[in-house]
Amino acid sequence: MGREQDKQLYDTLRRTGELLQNVRPVEGESYTLESILAEFGSGAAEPALTGDLTAPDAELYAPLREEAPHPADTAVTDKKSLRALLRFPRRPARPAEPEEPDEPDEPDEPDEPDEPPTPETDDATPAAPAEDIPDRVRVRDVMWDTVDSAMAENGDGILPPHEPLGQRIRRLLTPKNEQQREARDPRDTEELWAPAPRRETPLPPEPSPDDALRVERRQLKHLRRFTLFAAVPALSLCVLAVLEAFSWLPDIWWDDDVIRCATLAAGLAITALLSPDVWRAAFAGLKKGRFRCEFAAAVTTVVTVAACVGGAVGFGMGQSPAAAAAAVLSWLCQWGIFLRTAARRQAFHQAAVGLTPPYVVGPTAAGACKQKGTLRGFYHLSDRPDQAAVWQRYTVPMLLLAATVLALVACLTHHAMYRFLWVWSTMLCAGVPLGMPLFFPLPLAWLQHRLSRSGVALAGYAGARAVSRGRRLVVTEGDLFPPGTVAFNGYKVFGEERLKMLSYAAAVSHAAGSSLYPLFAQQLAGEGGFRSQCQDLQFYEDGGVGGTIHGETVLMGSAYFMRRRHVALPHDLKLQTGVFLAVDGVLCAIFVIKYQPSRNVEWALRALKRAHMRPVLAVRSGNVTPRLLKRKFAVDAHPIYPDVSTRLALSDTVESRGDMACALVYREGLMPLAETVVGSKRLLTACRVSSVLGHLAGLTGLLLTYYFVSVAAFATLTPLHLLSFALLGLLPTVLMAGLVRHF
Numbered sequence: 001m002g003r004e005q006d007k008q009l010y011d012t013l014r015r016t017g018e019l020l021q022n023v024r025p026v027e028g029e030s031y032t033l034e035s036i037l038a039e040f041g042s043g044a045a046e047p048a049l050t051g052d053l054t055a056p057d058a059e060l061y062a063p064l065r066e067e068a069p070h071p072a073d074t075a076v077t078d079k080k081s082l083r084a085l086l087r088f089p090r091r092p093a094r095p096a097e098p099e100e101p102d103e104p105d106e107p108d109e110p111d112e113p114d115e116p117p118t119p120e121t122d123d124a125t126p127a128a129p130a131e132d133i134p135d136r137v138r139v140r141d142v143m144w145d146t147v148d149s150a151m152a153e154n155g156d157g158i159l160p161p162h163e164p165l166g167q168r169i170r171r172l173l174t175p176k177n178e179q180q181r182e183a184r185d186p187r188d189t190e191e192l193w194a195p196a197p198r199r200e201t202p203l204p205p206e207p208s209p210d211d212a213l214r215v216e217r218r219q220l221k222h223l224r225r226f227t228l229f230a231a232v233p234a235l236s237l238c239v240l241a242v243l244e245a246f247s248w249l250p251d252i253w254w255d256d257d258v259i260r261c262a263t264l265a266a267g268l269a270i271t272a273l274l275s276p277d278v279w280r281a282a283f284a285g286l287k288k289g290r291f292r293c294e295f296a297a298a299v300t301t302v303v304t305v306a307a308c309v310g311g312a313v314g315f316g317m318g319q320s321p322a323a324a325a326a327a328v329l330s331w332l333c334q335w336g337i338f339l340r341t342a343a344r345r346q347a348f349h350q351a352a353v354g355l356t357p358p359y360v361v362g363p364t365a366a367g368a369c370k371q372k373g374t375l376r377g378f379y380h381l382s383d384r385p386d387q388a389a390v391w392q393r394y395t396v397p398m399l400l401l402a403a404t405v406l407a408l409v410a411c412l413t414h415h416a417m418y419r420f421l422w423v424w425s426t427m428l429c430a431g432v433p434l435g436m437p438l439f440f441p442l443p444l445a446w447l448q449h450r451l452s453r454s455g456v457a458l459a460g461y462a463g464a465r466a467v468s469r470g471r472r473l474v475v476t477e478g479d480l481f482p483p484g485t486v487a488f489n490g491y492k493v494f495g496e497e498r499l500k501m502l503s504y505a506a507a508v509s510h511a512a513g514s515s516l517y518p519l520f521a522q523q524l525a526g527e528g529g530f531r532s533q534c535q536d537l538q539f540y541e542d543g544g545v546g547g548t549i550h551g552e553t554v555l556m557g558s559a560y561f562m563r564r565r566h567v568a569l570p571h572d573l574k575l576q577t578g579v580f581l582a583v584d585g586v587l588c589a590i591f592v593i594k595y596q597p598s599r600n601v602e603w604a605l606r607a608l609k610r611a612h613m614r615p616v617l618a619v620r621s622g623n624v625t626p627r628l629l630k631r632k633f634a635v636d637a638h639p640i641y642p643d644v645s646t647r648l649a650l651s652d653t654v655e656s657r658g659d660m661a662c663a664l665v666y667r668e669g670l671m672p673l674a675e676t677v678v679g680s681k682r683l684l685t686a687c688r689v690s691s692v693l694g695h696l697a698g699l700t701g702l703l704l705t706y707y708f709v710s711v712a713a714f715a716t717l718t719p720l721h722l723l724s725f726a727l728l729g730l731l732p733t734v735l736m737a738g739l740v741r742h743f
Contacts, residue, residue, distance in 0.1 A: 206379040209352035216345040223277060223338040230274035230334055234327040237267045238723065241324040245720035258312045264323035265308035271327040272301045275334040291396040292389055293436040297333045299400060300326045300428040307425040315418050319714055322722040325429040329437075329726075336437030339445040343460075344382055346448050350457035351378060351664055357457075361663040361676050366616050366650055367472025368677045370479070370665060371658035378459050378661040386461035387684070388439035388691045395695055403427040403702060410709045423709055426717050430701035433694040434726045435733030443686040443737040447679045450741060455666035456676050461687070463662035464680035472640065473608060473677055475615045476654055477515040477624050479670040481595055488519040489592040499529040501589035504549055505581055507532040508556045512545045513651070514620050516579065516593065539644045540565075543622025555582040558622040562587065577623050593623065597632040604674035605629070605637045607743055611678045616640045618650030678743055686736040693736075697729030 207215075240263070243249050253260050272279070281294040304326040311321060351357070357373035407424040411417050440461060448458055458464060493501050506520040511534040524531060534547040534554070542564040544557020555565055559580060562569055567582045581589040608615060617624065617639050626639045642650070663676045704725075708716050 204380070206375075206377075209348055209375065212379055213345065213348040213352045216341060216348055220338070220341045220345050223334070223341055226274055226276065227331075227334050227338045230271050230331050233267045233270040233274070234324075234331040237264065237271070237324040237327045240264070240267070241719040241723055244320060245718055257314070257318070260320060261308040261311035264321060265305050265312070268301060268305055268308070268323045268327050268330075271330050272298075272305075275330050277337050278330055278333045281333075281337065290393050291400075292392045293336070293396065293432075294333050296396045296400060296428075296432045296436065297326075297330045300425070300432055301330055303421065303428055304425040307421040310421045315421065319419075319422055319717070320719055321422060321425050322429040322717075322719045324719050325434075325723045325726050326425070328723065329429070329432060329434055332434055332730075333437040336441040339438070339441035343441070343445045343448040346452045347382060347457040347459070347664075350452060350455070350666065351375060353666060357661075357664040357666055359665040360658040360661045361467050361665060361673065362658045362660055363466045363469055363662070364474065364653060366474050366618075366646075366653075367470045368467050368673075369474040369650075369653060370476075370673050371654060371656060373664070374658050374661055375664075376659070376661060378457075378463075378664065381459035381462040381466075381660070381662060384460060384462040386440040386444075386687060387465075388436075388687050391691055391695075392436065399431050399695075399698060399702070400428070403431045406702065406706045407709075410706060413710070414712070426709070426722065427702055427705045429722050430705040430725060431698050433698040433701075434730040435690060435694040436698075438730075438733050438737070439690045439694060440687045442733065443683050443690075443740045446737055447683050447740040451672075451675060451679060454672045454675050456672050457664040458676065458680065459662050459664075461683075464683045466660070466662045467677055468681035468684060471613050473613055473615050473673065474618050474650055474654065475639075475670060475673070476651060477619045477621055478668065479673060480601055480619075480624060480629065481515075482598060482601070482669045485596040485598050486515070486519065487594045487596065488523055489594050491523075491589055491591040493589045494587055496583070496588045499524075499527055501581055502527065503529050503532045504554055504583070505556060505579070505589065505591060507534040507549055508537075508545060508547055508554055508581075510534070511537045511547060512539070512620055514545075516621060519593070520591075539648065541644050543625070552583050553585070555585075556580065561622055577628065579623070595623075595628065595632060598669070600669055600671040602633045602635060604670040605633055605635045607674050607678050609635065609637045610743065611681060613677065613681075614638050614640055616642065616650065618647055618654055620647065620651055679740055682740045682743060686739050690733040690736045693732040694729060697732075701725055701729065 206212075240249075244253070278294045278297055281292070282298040285292050285295055304321050304323055307321040308323060311319070356375065359370045360373050361368055361370050363369075404424065407420060407427050410423055411420045444458075444460070451458055491498075491502070491505075502520065502524050506517065506524045509517040509520050510531060521531070532549050534549050537545060537547045539545050540557070540561065542557070542561040544555060544561030544565070546553065546555045548554070555562070555567065556579060559569060559573065559575070559578065562580045562582060565582070565585075567580070567585060567587055569580070569587060575590065575592060577593050577595055579591040579593055580587060581591070605615070615637055617626070626641050629639060630636050663680075665672050665676065705717065708714070
């Protein structure tokens with residue numbers, strides 16, 4: 001049974017319950033098989049009522065039919081009393097429990113006896129007075145009331161919708177805290193088919209932009225110092241790996257395992273000590289049960305140092321551990337933390353420019369929309385984890401476990417447990433991708449650096465995901481034609497006063513909220529006029545507005561709108577972007593409006609077209625149409641031009657204050673908005689693709705290392721070969737991050 005049929009069934013049962021609210025059974029009347037068949041049988045006549053149906057009886061029934069309440073005005077309030085009233089004749093009903101009356105002025109009704117009522121004969125007494133004759137109760141009504149009562153006690157009876165496989169996988173991969181944050185309120189029985197509103201959880205207090213900026217600056221200074229210091233020993237180990245591969249080191253390096261392994265262990269230990277934030281993040285994630293790249297780097301460093309120590313005491317079989325790859329991984333984790341902090345510092349620097357930003361970008365049902373500014377939620381959104389970090393909670397334990405198991409299998413198979421530490425460290429260096437710490441911080445830092453030059457601050461991964469969720473972008477007249485690109489080039493009046501027509505145009509544009517009102521107001525003030533008052537404003541689908549001014553019907557809009565309203569226009573008219581004014585169906589004035597295209601808007605439209613995003617025109621002027629945009633900018637961005645009611649609603653949404661600051665915008669025009677939306681979309685793509693390719697590279701390195709160890713090809717697993725393979729897996733991450741800088 002479909003949802004529509006379930007809804008119809010529920011509505012039918014609810015209306016039946018409302019109809020049975022004031023129904024009372026006939027006292028002393030019983031239901032027999034003959035009466036039921038006479039009422040519901042095929043072709044049977046209506047059963048006769050007790051008593052003689054005379055004219056006075058018909059007059060008594062008439063007021064009952066007239067005073068019957070409408071089903072919409074009644075509601076089932078007491079289910080116990082309703083069940084007590086509806087009885088079958090063969091089964092005695094229990095007496096209803098006495099209840100407190102709702103109003104003290106009305107007396108309680110006496111309980112009915114437990115014995116079933118005795119059937120009356122045909123020689124019954126005359127009909128009772130009108131106020132004592134109740135409505136008749138049918139078996140069909142009893143059946144529907146029974147079903148209604150069962151549904152009321154056991155729920156609404158509507159089966160839950162089938163959950164798609166993709167939604168189930170997303171629910172399994174989403175952490176519990178985010179599931180609780182995105183949980184919706186339970187649905188009410190009166191609104192089963194309406195979308196449940198999202199539960200609004202109060203956000204904890206946020207620090208001020210100045211305080212947040214001060215903290216990020218101090219943290220960035222600390223990270224910059226340690227990142228530069230840790231790069232020295234990591235680079236030294238890389239140089240040693242190159243010199244060792246080409247045999248450019250002295251003989252003592254090859255003859256003495258203690259010197260070689262101690263040097264590698266010292267360089268790796270110094271790199272680890274100069275990366276304290278990596279260890280701090282690893283221990284913090286370990287306490288919370290969230291294993292990320294920092295934990296993988298810490299485990300790899302510890303195992304590699306242990307392998308160096310084992311090689312120094314004679315368990316290395318002359319093979320050097322891959323200390324260079326482990327040191328580079330630890331340094332990249334430190335650099336990833338530095339990049340994330342640098343991006344937050346730039347975003348908070350933009351937020352600290354003023355107390356309240358002029359605009360924010362947030363998600364709406366029509367797409368990403370630029371609204372009035374607010375700082376609510378910006379700090380918490382920028383602090384939420386990204387998609388790569390969420391995936392690492394599951395992939396990092398799997399990679400570490402796989403490397404450990406394969407190392408044990410390889411050593412047990414060849415009965416060489418003495419080289420277990422070397423094999424384990426080699427598999428960890430090849431299996432943990434170097435790009436893991438940079439999957440999200442690198443493209444975020446590059447994108448935020450570009451957006452900062454356009455006066456935009458992005459609230460991290462959560463803000464980018466909310467902004468780029470849809471493929472539409474709500475734009476207004478001010479975005480397409482910023483101030484200075486629309487000019488007033490004079491006007492012509494036909495048979496009316498110039499000042500009067502200019503006053504009428506200013507009144508209609510002001511009432512309609514058009515972006516042309518400042519032009520009319522400036523011209524009217526220059527000529528010394530005053531704006532009139534427009535009443536009964538009405539918008540038309542044809543691209544115009546109308547109203548009443550001083551008792552005259554005024555229409556204002558484009559030439560197409562005037563033709564649709566049967567207003568005669570000059571035959572030699574060649575004006576394409578003019579505004580026409582008609583009074584009582586007669587053309588009275590033509591205002592010449594000139595739209596100048598902007599290079600920034602043209603670039604933004606081309607960027608939206610390349611990103612396969614469609615702008616939604618939330619305009620109030622009838623001149624701004626998809627045809628005008630294509631003619632002025634020579635770009636067919638395939639904009640969506642909704643009906644007038646939708647355009648008005650979207651324009652009101654743009655003028656309202658945003659609920660959540662996903663991105664802060666400090667400049668006018670379409671270019672900052674397009675950069676924010678397109679850049680956010682590319683940021684998510686770079687993060688996800690880099691994560692997939694990086695983990696595939698790590699899995700490939702793990703399998704290749706296991707193969708070389710199984711065939712005893714230890715000479716292939718040199719430190720330079722492992723470092724080169726790891727750097728090759730880092731290349732897709734850098735290339736995908738470059739997508740956010742060029743679009």
